[in-house]
Amino acid sequence: MSQTPSMRPVKGRLSEVVENLVDGSSEGRSKRVVEGRAPWRLAWARLRRDRVSMVSLGFIVFLILVAIFAPALTALIGHGPNTEYTNTGLSLSGIPVGPGHSGFILGTDDQGRDVLSRVIYGSRISLEVGVGSTGIALLIGVTIGLVAGFYGGLVDNVLARFMDVLLSFPVLLFALAIVARFGPSLGLVLVVVATFSWPYIGRLVRGQVISLREREFVEASRALGSSDLRIMFVEIVPNLVALAVIYATLLIPINIVLEATLSYLGLGVQPPTASWGNMIAEAQNGDLFTIAWWFLVFPCVALVLTTLAFNLLGDGLRDALDPRQGRTQLAPAKRASKRAPTPAAIEALP
C-alpha cells in the first residue's frame, strides 16, 4: 500500500473506510453501495407509507404556514386579533356572536374579538415557544450529554448528578416562581421551558454515547489519530441524530403544553397578545363561556390538535428511524424465534 487511507482526506464515516480495507474494495464502489442503502432515505420511505404520520406532518406544515402568514390571513378575514368589534361582534345585551354569524367564522369572545384571528395568532406563540425552547434544549442536552458520556469519570459524575437534580425539580412550580419574580415575557418563558427540558435529552444522549464510545468505529478513528473533538462530532454525533430527531419531536408538544399552562395560570404570555393558554384562561374567568362555548372550545381544540399531531409524528418517526423496535412491537414471535434459547429457558423445560 503506497498510500494509507489515513493520509487521504476521508469523506464519510471512518468505520466504512475500515470496512473497505477489510473487504479490499475500492472507495468509489463502496460509496455507491452506501448510497444505495442511505438510512435516511429508507426512513423517509417507511414514514411515507405511514398514513397517520403523513397526515400529522401535513397538519404541522399547515400550522407553520398559518403562523408565518398570520398577518395576511387575518387581513383576508378582515378582523384583527386584538380589535374589539363591539358593534358587530357582540349582541345588544353583550353576548358574543356565535360561529358563522356576521362574518365571524369561529365567533367572537366576551370582548367582541374574532376568535379565529386570535387562534391564528396564538399558533405563533405556541410554535415559537415549542420549537424554540426545544431547539435550545437540544443544543444544551446534546452537548452536555456528549461530554458527560464521552469523558466519563468525574466529569460524567458531576454532569449526571446535575441533570438528576434538575430532574427532581418541581418544574412547574419553579417555572412559575421565576416568571412571577421577573415578570412574564415571551423570552423568559422560552428560556425557563428550555432550562427544564434539556436534561431529558441530556440523559438520553449520555446513555447512548456511553455505549457508542466503546464501538469499533470509534476505536478505529482513535487509532487513526483523531482528536477527541473529531471523534465526538464526526463519529458520534451522526449516530445521535435519529435519537435527537425522535425526542425533539416528542419534546415539542410537552413544551407547547408547558407554555400553554403557564399562560393559562396567568404567568406566561400576557393579554391582549393572544396565546391559546391565555385565551382559555380569559374564557374561564367570566361565566359567559357557559352560553358561548366557542371561545373556550376553539383554542382548546387548536391546542389538542397541535400536540396530537406532534405526538403522532414522533411515534411515526420512532418506528421509521428505529425499525428494530417497531418490529419488536409488531411481531414479537418472529424476533424470539431468531434468538437462541437461553440456558434458563432450557432449564425451565419440563
Place this chain on the structure above:
Amino acid sequence: MIRFVARRLVYLVIVLVIITFLTYVVFFLGNPKNLADRFAGRDAGPAAIRDATIRLGLNHGFWYQYWHYLTGLLHGSFGLDYQNQTPINSEIARAFPVTASLVFGAVILWLLIGIPIGIMSATHPRTLRDRAGTTFALTFLSMPNFVLGLMFLLVFYYYLTRAGLHWFPAAGYVAITQSPIQWAVHLILPWLTLALVQAAIYTRLIRSSVLEILGEDYIRTARAKGLSRRTILYKHAVRAALTPVITQLGVDIGTLLAGAFVTEHVFGLTGLGQLGLNAIFNSDLPVVAAVVVLAAAFIVVMNTVVDIVYGFLDPRVRLA
C-alpha cells in the same frame, strides 16, 4: 441496603439545599425591596414599612435569612408566612389531605383504566381493539390537564345543571371525615381529569412492556409446556410487565403529591398546588419555599422507594 438508603438520604439533603438556595436566589434577584411595601398594608407610611421589614426579617442580609430558613427546616418548621404571620406547617397540614385525596383516588382510577386497556392492546396487536386502545391513549396524552378539566366542567357541570341535573358540584372539597359520599362526589371530576391523562401514559407503557415480554423465550417455553393462555398472560407476562409500571407510578405519585397544580386550580381545590400558586402570586417567599421543599422531597423519596421495591421485584437489580 442500609448503605443505599443512607446514600439516598445524603442525596436528598443535597437536592433540598440546592433547591431552597435557588428559590431564595430567584426571589432576592427579583425585587426584595417591594416585599416590605407589599406586606405593610395599603397606604403604609415609612414607619409601617420599617415595621414590616423587621417583622418579615428582611432587614437581615440574604445569607442570614437563608441560614435562618435552613435551621428552621432542621427543626421541622417551615416558619411563618409573610401574609398573615401564621405557621406554614399548619397551612400545609390543612392542604395536604386535599392533595392526597385527589392523588390517591386518581391513582386507583388510572390503574383500573390504563392497565386493562394496555393488556388488551398488547394481546391483540394490529387489530381494531389495539387501534382503539392506542387512539384512546394518544388522545388523552395530547390533552393538557386544564383543557380536559374545563371540558368536564362545561359538559358535566354547566350543561347538566342547565338541564336540571345537579349531579356534580363545580368546585370545593369536603373532608372524608365529614361525609365520605360528598367527599367522593366532589372529587369525581378532578379524579377523572387527572386519571384519564395518566391512564393514557400507562396504557402505552403496559402495551409496549407486555408486547416485549410476549416475545421472550420463557413465554415460548411456557407455551410449549402446554400452559393455558390465561396462565401465560397473567402469571408470566403481565406480572413481569408491571415492573416499569411501578417505576413510573412512584415518580408520578411523588410529582403529583407535590401538588397537582393545574387540576387543583381548575376545580378550586385548596391543596398544596393551590397553596403554592397563591403564594407565588402574593410573593409569599416562605410558603413558596416550603412547597418547593416538599415537592422535591416527595420526588426524591418516591424515587428511592421505587428503587428499593424494584430490587424486590426484579432480583437481577442490585442496589449499589
